[in-house]
Amino acid sequence: MSLGWAWIGAGLGAGLATIGGAYGIGKLATGAMDGTARQPEAGGAIRVTMIIAAALIEGFTFFAIFVTFKLAGLTL
Incomplete structure (x- = not known):
C-alpha cells in the first residue's frame, strides 16, 4: 500500500472524528443551555455534568484520531 x-x-x-466530536459537544452544550434556561437553580449541577460529558467526548475523539493514525502505520 502506498504511503x-x-x-x-x-x-x-x-477529520471525521474531529467533526463528530465537535458535533457531539455542540449538541451537549445546546442541551445544557436549554436546561439551564428552563431551570436556573440547577445550573451548577448541569454545568458539572456537561463538563464531564464533554471530557468523555473529547477523550473518545482523541482515541479515534490515535487509532486512525496507528492503523495507517504512521507514528505520532
Missing part, C-alpha cells in the same frame, strides 16, 4: 494513501486515509479519519 500517500495511508496519509489520505489518516487525514480523512482524523
Whole structure:
C-alpha cells in the first residue's frame, strides 16, 4: 500500500472524528443551555455534568484520531 494513501486515509479519519466530536459537544452544550434556561437553580449541577460529558467526548475523539493514525502505520 502506498504511503500517500495511508496519509489520505489518516487525514480523512482524523477529520471525521474531529467533526463528530465537535458535533457531539455542540449538541451537549445546546442541551445544557436549554436546561439551564428552563431551570436556573440547577445550573451548577448541569454545568458539572456537561463538563464531564464533554471530557468523555473529547477523550473518545482523541482515541479515534490515535487509532486512525496507528492503523495507517504512521507514528505520532
